[in-house]
Amino acid sequence: xxxxxxxxxxxxxxxxxxxxxxxxxxxxxxxxxxxxxxxxxxxxxxxxxxxxxxxxxxxxxxxxxxxxxxxxxxxxxxxxxxxxxxxxxxxxxx
Amino acid sequence: xxxxxxxxxxxxxxxxxxxxxxxxxxxxxxxxxxxxxxxxxxxxxxxxxxxxxxxxxxxxxxxxxxxxxxxxxxxxxxxxxxxxxxxxxxxxxxxxxxxxxxxxxxxxxxxxxxxxxxxxxxxxxxxxxxxxxxxxxxxxxxxxxxxxxxxxxxxxxxxxxxxxxxxxxxxxxxxxxxxxxxxxxxxxxxxxxxxxxxxxxxxxxxxxxxxxxxxxxxxxxxxxxxxxxxxxxxxxxxxxxxxxxxxxxxxxxxxxxxxxxxxxxxxxxxxxxxxxxxxxxxxxxxxxxxxxxxxxxxxxxxxxxxxxxxxxxxxxxxxxxxxxxxxxxxxxxxxxxxxxxxxxxxxxxxxxxxxxxxxxxxxxxxxxxxxxxxxxxxxxxxxxxxxxxxxxxxxxxxxxxxxxxxxxxxxxxxxxxxxxxxxxxxxxxxxxxxxxxxxxxxxxxxxxxxxxxxxxxxxxxxxxxxxxxxxxxxxxxxxxxxxxxxxxxxxxxxxxxxxxxxxxxxxxxxxxxxxxxxxxxxxxxxxxxxxxxxxxxxxxxxxxxxxxxxxxxxxxxxxxxxxxxxx
Numbered sequence: 001x002x003x004x005x006x007x008x009x010x011x012x013x014x015x016x017x018x019x020x021x022x023x024x025x026x027x028x029x030x031x032x033x034x035x036x037x038x039x040x041x042x043x044x045x046x047x048x049x050x051x052x053x054x055x056x057x058x059x060x061x062x063x064x065x066x067x068x069x070x071x072x073x074x075x076x077x078x079x080x081x082x083x084x085x086x087x088x089x090x091x092x093x094x
Numbered sequence: 095x096x097x098x099x100x101x102x103x104x105x106x107x108x109x110x111x112x113x114x115x116x117x118x119x120x121x122x123x124x125x126x127x128x129x130x131x132x133x134x135x136x137x138x139x140x141x142x143x144x145x146x147x148x149x150x151x152x153x154x155x156x157x158x159x160x161x162x163x164x165x166x167x168x169x170x171x172x173x174x175x176x177x178x179x180x181x182x183x184x185x186x187x188x189x190x191x192x193x194x195x196x197x198x199x200x201x202x203x204x205x206x207x208x209x210x211x212x213x214x215x216x217x218x219x220x221x222x223x224x225x226x227x228x229x230x231x232x233x234x235x236x237x238x239x240x241x242x243x244x245x246x247x248x249x250x251x252x253x254x255x256x257x258x259x260x261x262x263x264x265x266x267x268x269x270x271x272x273x274x275x276x277x278x279x280x281x282x283x284x285x286x287x288x289x290x291x292x293x294x295x296x297x298x299x300x301x302x303x304x305x306x307x308x309x310x311x312x313x314x315x316x317x318x319x320x321x322x323x324x325x326x327x328x329x330x331x332x333x334x335x336x337x338x339x340x341x342x343x344x345x346x347x348x349x350x351x352x353x354x355x356x357x358x359x360x361x362x363x364x365x366x367x368x369x370x371x372x373x374x375x376x377x378x379x380x381x382x383x384x385x386x387x388x389x390x391x392x393x394x395x396x397x398x399x400x401x402x403x404x405x406x407x408x409x410x411x412x413x414x415x416x417x418x419x420x421x422x423x424x425x426x427x428x429x430x431x432x433x434x435x436x437x438x439x440x441x442x443x444x445x446x447x448x449x450x451x452x453x454x455x456x457x458x459x460x461x462x463x464x465x466x467x468x469x470x471x472x473x474x475x476x477x478x479x480x481x482x483x484x485x486x487x488x489x490x491x492x493x494x495x496x497x498x499x500x501x502x503x504x505x506x507x508x509x510x511x512x513x514x515x516x517x518x519x520x521x522x523x524x525x526x527x528x529x530x531x532x533x534x535x536x537x538x539x540x541x542x543x544x545x546x547x548x549x550x551x552x553x554x555x556x557x558x559x560x561x562x563x564x565x566x567x568x569x570x571x572x573x574x575x576x577x578x579x580x581x582x583x584x585x586x587x588x589x590x591x592x593x594x595x596x597x598x599x600x601x602x603x604x605x606x607x608x609x610x611x612x613x614x615x616x617x618x619x620x621x622x623x624x625x626x627x628x629x630x631x632x633x634x635x636x637x638x639x640x641x642x643x644x645x646x647x648x649x650x651x652x653x654x655x656x657x658x659x660x661x
Contacts, residue, residue, distance in 0.1 A: 038319055047172040050168075
């Protein structure tokens with residue numbers, strides 16, 4: 001069975017991830033000490049919004065790029081070809 | 095005394111919860127170690143979040159913000175929201191699937207099988223223990239620092255040797271550490287990983303709720319959010335650092351100081367642009383000098399501090415949260431999930447939970463710079479602020495219970511994880527699974543946990559004044575250096591046993607070198623402000639890639655097992 005993630009959604013996930021990684025480096029607000037939303041300093045308010053964006057990416061990931069294949073793989077019984085191979089004596093109980 | 099009553103009540107409640115979860119315990123080692131894969135979405139979110147947030151999140155973040163300002167949030171919290179979410183999604187689900195399918199109980203079992211190496215497990219075990227111990231240390235130290243100021247004066251005849259003179263009669267850190275270790279040990283022993291997950295969930299709700307309550311009362315005391323924003327220390331036209339306000343505890347109001355109280359000065363003050371700035375509300379690095387009283391001699395001693403955050407430090411800090419991918423206790427929590435869908439809530443809500451906990455703490459830390467003496471130990475900033483601004487003993491007791499909840503919700507998972515790893519990866523692995531019965535395995539796990547807790551407790555007493563935030567960063571840096579191991583195990587078929595061993599050893603050596611350079615746990619940067627974790631990460635990743643490419647690829651059967659092919 002296929003356990004490969006859907007390629008296009010995963011690439012999109014990585015793209016969004018990299019965009020957020022760039023947005024995190026907010027050098028453009030570095031020296032700004034003014035108070036904005038809810039009496040928060042600009043730099044903190046920006047990063048609070050950034051946290052919301054991370055959560056939004058999480059929503060996107062679980063709805064559009066969810067690894068259903070891995071979910072099914074976990075629930076299947078091991079076939080002889082993929083039977084668990086353990087190293088050492090102790091893990092044979094698994 | 096009321097504070098103590100509430101804290102005692104809270105600890106008793108936890109013991110009761112442990113007793114309750116003990117009644118649900120099925121008596122098997124699998125139930126003790128991974129709760130028989132029965133944990134649903136909400137419990138998984140709460141236990142994973144509660145585990146990753148410790149004294150570091152509440153006590154450490156407030157203290158760091160007191161030192162460096164609001165940049166602390168971007169430095170650790172918002173980047174963790176992104177990186178943790180991605181790790182849960184990209185790594186957590188795969189590890190859960192492989193663990194469920196092949197029956198792994200520990201991280202080391204997975205790595206042994208993936209890299210076809212028994213020896214890798216023996217190399218990893220002491221390293222994981224070595225890195226978890228500082229994580230435990232910060233919990234014990236953090237708890238001691240929180241309880242002492244809020245119980246000051248309770249037993250003036252009994253506890254006569256406080257950390258600072260004003261805290262005479264407060265519960266000393268050695269006693270706090272001892273009590274919370276015993277409480278956590280008790281409920282972990284009674285309920286195993288299910289007990290830890292239930293206690294985690296309960297404690298996470300408590301500390302998030304109490305955090306919000308604390309923030310509300312602090313804001314009220316300071317006269318609202320807008321007014322609170324003006325409280326942080328300010329730079330005057332001659333480069334002095336001043337506090338414009340003071341808090342009248344009797345009247346319970348914030349008063350303007352005229353003239354402002356001078357508490358320090360900017361070093362090399364040439365830049366007139368700094369006049370009237372509140373350095374803790376921005377991130378420009380500024381070096382300043384303060385004075386603090388020597389508790390023994392009463393003499394004022396000058397000390398330097400860098401406010402703000404260098405940009406290169408901010409950028410390279412993104413490597414620190416990678417540590418989550420290698421936390422052995424988190425691996426164990428992932429395995430407790432009932433199914434993959436249980437991860438969905440964690441992926442979505444984890445960044446929001448970070449936001450809820452960290453933003454108030456960072457704001458309180460920056461506001462406290464305008465009210466507290468600059469020489470106060472950073473781990474004590476949160477409780478000292480609450481004590482000053484909130485005052486009411488019942489409320490202070492509840493808020494302190496919230497801080498303890500955050501601390502204990504991490505310690506339980508770490509205790510449990512160390513017992514699990516030792517039992518399964520060392521004792522049972524060497525002897526064979528048929529040698530020990532389930533009750534014997536539980537006894538071995540519990541005995542090892544007691545030994546580790548005793549050692550950690552003694553260490554915590556020896557380094558009581560360590561900075562909780564910095565110590566945590568060293569712990570995270572070590573795990574972050576090991577991140578290439580787990581990523582390559584899941585995403586690179588060509589990663590080999592020799593490559594994995596080379597990666598682990600180079601991670602250890604580079605981390606140990608920088609740790610030594612730091613004076614064993616202090617804040618330390620390389621060159622213009624690069625965090626050591628970034629360098630350790632690249633060294634470890636480089637060793638893994640180079641050595642893997644120079645050695646034979648893994649057997650096809652191994653690749654089939656960990657990279658199931660398309661049908």
